[in-house]
Structure formats: structure tokens, C-alpha cells
Amino acid sequence: DIQMTQSPSSLSASVGDRVAITCRASQNIRMYVNWYQKKPGKAPKLLISAASSLQVGVPSRFSGSGSGTDFILTIRSLQSEDFATYYCQQSYNPPQTFGQGTRVE
Amino acid sequence: EVQLVESGGGLEQPGRSLRLSCVASGFKFADSAMHWVRQIPGKGLEWVSGISWNSGSTAYEASVKGRFTISRDNARNSLYLQMNSLTPEDTALYYCAKGQLPGLAESYGLDVWGQGTTVTVSS
Numbered sequence: 001d002i003q004m005t006q007s008p009s010s011l012s013a014s015v016g017d018r019v020a021i022t023c024r025a026s027q028n029i030r031m032y033v034n035w036y037q038k039k040p041g042k043a044p045k046l047l048i049s050a051a052s053s054l055q056v057g058v059p060s061r062f063s064g065s066g067s068g069t070d071f072i073l074t075i076r077s078l079q080s081e082d083f084a085t086y087y088c089q090q091s092y093n094p095p096q097t098f099g100q101g102t103r104v105e
Numbered sequence: 106e107v108q109l110v111e112s113g114g115g116l117e118q119p120g121r122s123l124r125l126s127c128v129a130s131g132f133k134f135a136d137s138a139m140h141w142v143r144q145i146p147g148k149g150l151e152w153v154s155g156i157s158w159n160s161g162s163t164a165y166e167a168s169v170k171g172r173f174t175i176s177r178d179n180a181r182n183s184l185y186l187q188m189n190s191l192t193p194e195d196t197a198l199y200y201c202a203k204g205q206l207p208g209l210a211e212s213y214g215l216d217v218w219g220q221g222t223t224v225t226v227s228s
Contacts (some may be wrong), residue, residue, distance in 0.1 A: 032213075038150065043200060043220055044142070044202075044218055046215060089152070092211060095152055101149040
């Protein structure tokens with residue numbers, strides 16, 4: 001199975017900061033990485049699919065990059081509503097594994 | 106409105122079975138792969154199982170393989186997860202989610218999620 005390793009596991013940031021979360025796959029998964037935002041008591045929300053495709057309605061301060069094994073989710077200017085846990089997920093081959101999550105606090 | 110509604114969760118004893126259901130509305134269910142994802146309390150997201158648009162392909166996370174069975178009924182816009190031989194480690198909030206593409210491999214993200222149904226396995 002493909003392992004997805006996220007870093008850091010948590011980070012402390014302030015409104016207006018630029019935040020970067022990395023995700024490394026255990027093998028080449030081309031561009032098949034997706035990023036989700038998860039808040040307590042809410043269902044996960046898909047932010048970015050296929051490494052860099054911003055979903056409709058997601059603010060443009062979110063962006064994704066990378067291919068192969070290394071991927072990055074960037075939040076350009078952190079807003080108060082962005083404090084949450086973020087997960088990467090590979091959809092190259094099932095089982096479609098998630099990273100362990102990055103808590104932004 | 107695009108919606109997924111899960112049901113079937115509850116308290117069950119170890120070794121027993123539960124069947125989760127998910128009813129879809131507002132989109133063409135038969136065109137999409139469907140998935141179950143769970144979150145153990147205080148832990149991260151864990152992909153559990155997926156099924157392609159026509160049931161031709163299914164996949165499972167290692168710890169549930171052989172115990173859980175995913176299925177779908179496109180005529181009823183419904184997804185199911187038969188969970189047998191439950192263990193306390195299966196205690197979690199189970200989400201139903203829609204894949205953006207019909208298949209399970211070389212696919213995109215999960216763009217529609219239900220609110221989840223809670224499964225508790227305890228004696």
C-alpha cells in the first residue's frame with residue numbers, strides 16, 4: 001500500500017501568515033493527490049484535487065503543487081476560518097490512503 | 106441539493122455485525138465511484154473502502170479486508186457497508202463520500218460527504 005507522510009503534524013500560525021504543509025508519498029503517484037480541510041463536528045471538505053486543481057468555491061489563497069512523490073499545500077494569507085486540520089490523500093491506487101493530518105492552530 | 110445521508114450506525118458487541126447505508130441525492134449516483142471513510146475519535150481520517158461506478162471494482166483497507174463488504178444499488182442511489190466480526194478498533198464515525206471520477210485508480214478527490222454515522226463496538 002502507498003504510505004502518505006505529512007509534515008509537520010501541527011503548526012502554530014497567526015492570521016496573515018503564509019503556511020505550507022508537505023506530503024510525501026512512498027512511491028511515484030504522479031499528480032494523484034488531494035487535499036482536505038477538516039473542522040471538528042464537520043465533514044471533510046475537498047480543497048484541491050489532482051495536486052493543484054482548486055475546487056469551486058475554495059478561496060484562491062489555497063494552492064497546491066507537486067508531482068511524483070512530493071506535494072505541498074500552501075495557504076497564502078491565513079484567515080481565522082482556516083484554523084483546522086488538513087489531510088492529503090492519494091487517489092493513484094487503492095487503498096486510497098490519507099496522510100496523518102496537520103493541525104493548524 | 107447534492108446530499109449524502111448515512112444511517113445504520115449504533116452500539117454493537119464485538120464479533121457482531123452492522124450494515125451501514127448511504128442514500129444519495131442531487132447528482133447522478135451511477136456515474137461516480139463511492140467510498141467509506143472513517144475517523145476514530147481523536148484520530149485522523151482513514152479510508153475504509155471504495156467501489157467503482159458499476160461495482161466492477163472494489164477495494165478495502167487492510168484491517169477490514171475479509172470482514173467488511175462494500176456494495177451499491179444504482180437503481181436506489183444507495184451505498185452499503187456490511188461490517189462483520191466487529192472489533193473495538195472499528196469504533197469510529199463513518200462517512201460516505203462521492204468520488205469525482207467513476208473508478209478507484211488514477212482518480213481524483215472525494216467531493217461530496219455525508220455527515221457520518223457513528224459505530225461503537227463495545228461489550
